[in-house]
Amino acid sequence: MVEYRVPEFRLPFFSAMYDSNTGQFFDPIQRHTHDSIIAKLTDNKLVIFDLTRDQYHGALRFQTVKIIKESLDIQKFDNIVYLTSEIEYITNKQDRIIFCPLWFFSKHIDYRFAPYEISKHRNYTVSCLNRFPFPHKVYTFLQLLKNNLIDFKTLVSLNGLKDPYNLNRQMTTADLWDIPITVKDELSSINLYRECMPNDNKWDNDHSIAHPAFSDTYLNIITESTYCITFYTEKTCKPLAAGQLFLSANGKSSLQALRHYGFECYDNVFLDHDYENDNNFLNRIDKMIAMLGNMYSDIEQIYLDNLGKINYNREYFKSENFKNRVLQPLIDKELI
Numbered sequence: 001m002v003e004y005r006v007p008e009f010r011l012p013f014f015s016a017m018y019d020s021n022t023g024q025f026f027d028p029i030q031r032h033t034h035d036s037i038i039a040k041l042t043d044n045k046l047v048i049f050d051l052t053r054d055q056y057h058g059a060l061r062f063q064t065v066k067i068i069k070e071s072l073d074i075q076k077f078d079n080i081v082y083l084t085s086e087i088e089y090i091t092n093k094q095d096r097i098i099f100c101p102l103w104f105f106s107k108h109i110d111y112r113f114a115p116y117e118i119s120k121h122r123n124y125t126v127s128c129l130n131r132f133p134f135p136h137k138v139y140t141f142l143q144l145l146k147n148n149l150i151d152f153k154t155l156v157s158l159n160g161l162k163d164p165y166n167l168n169r170q171m172t173t174a175d176l177w178d179i180p181i182t183v184k185d186e187l188s189s190i191n192l193y194r195e196c197m198p199n200d201n202k203w204d205n206d207h208s209i210a211h212p213a214f215s216d217t218y219l220n221i222i223t224e225s226t227y228c229i230t231f232y233t234e235k236t237c238k239p240l241a242a243g244q245l246f247l248s249a250n251g252k253s254s255l256q257a258l259r260h261y262g263f264e265c266y267d268n269v270f271l272d273h274d275y276e277n278d279n280n281f282l283n284r285i286d287k288m289i290a291m292l293g294n295m296y297s298d299i300e301q302i303y304l305d306n307l308g309k310i311n312y313n314r315e316y317f318k319s320e321n322f323k324n325r326v327l328q329p330l331i332d333k334e335l336i
Helices: 034-043 065-074 102-111 135-146 181-187 234-242 256-261 271-277 281-305 307-317 320-332
Strands: 017-019 024-026 047-050 080-084 097-099 124-128 154-156 217-222 245-248
Touching (some): 034 047, 065 080, 065 097, 097 320, 102 234, 102 320, 124 135, 124 281, 135 154, 135 281, 217 234, 234 245, 245 271, 256 320, 271 281, 307 320
Parallel strands (some): 080 097, 124 217, 217 245
16 A cells, blocks of 8 residues: 655544545544544544545545535534645635645655656656546546547556556446536447556556656646545646646646645646636536647647746755645644
8 A cells, every 4th residue: 555644743643534425434544443533532632634635435526524524513523623635725714624735745755855857858748647437537538539639649548557446446437427428428439448558557556756657758637536626646746746747637726726835837838727717527628638739739849948847846846845835734733
């Protein structure tokens, strides 16, 4: 299992996953069951639930921290401090909900000494790796295919990294929530399995940036774990640390967090990523792919013209300043 690194907390801490169907929660990292967490909640004035590592997402839908908090408050679990990746809490300050995506901290630790230099020439134009066949990942793949943006210069996979998490997953179009029936009809006629290169990464959930999709590609399309809320994992961190341009097929306005932390999003090139403002994730992806298609042949030159900003993102991601910026809300609350 990939190591998930967190700072040293002063309070009991759980990478909490919450099952809204049963009202139970658990921590698969520290192997805490619902009952053992209840015991901690009973014995302590405050307990930290980290919802930024992962959430239980039955039917591929992440629950918002507001819904989870309201549900647990009703059950009298009102001594929980929630860490969230939802961008509304950047400005909507609350006592028990804190914007602090700890994947940024974890991957900062992993990538800060990565032995990698940014190359002016790369062999691939666009990458988009999709291990799980979630709706936004499948739809992004479909639109890349329909717009002739999958070729020998791209590294694109779908449902192709057959690791132990995914080995027995048999995807059908019935699993694709929020996908219109007309699109499902299109999907039924194409192969929804693709490896980006022969015999690619079969077993390891690879969080490194050594894969050519990151180290040897100009632009990465980030497809995060959900399109329902803003949520950040290693998928968002990789293009920053690998020195890439990037687009985002995720929750609405997901790049706002990167701007908040001071990263360069190449807004002058990508029209302020205006596609991210649409409420419908299908429309967001349509607009993103249309923009990419219009500049596809110019990606290499765009990359070369923005090397200064690309280098800034990479060095800033590795810096103590960035780490401190991520952790500051926890310091302010005296949680670490």
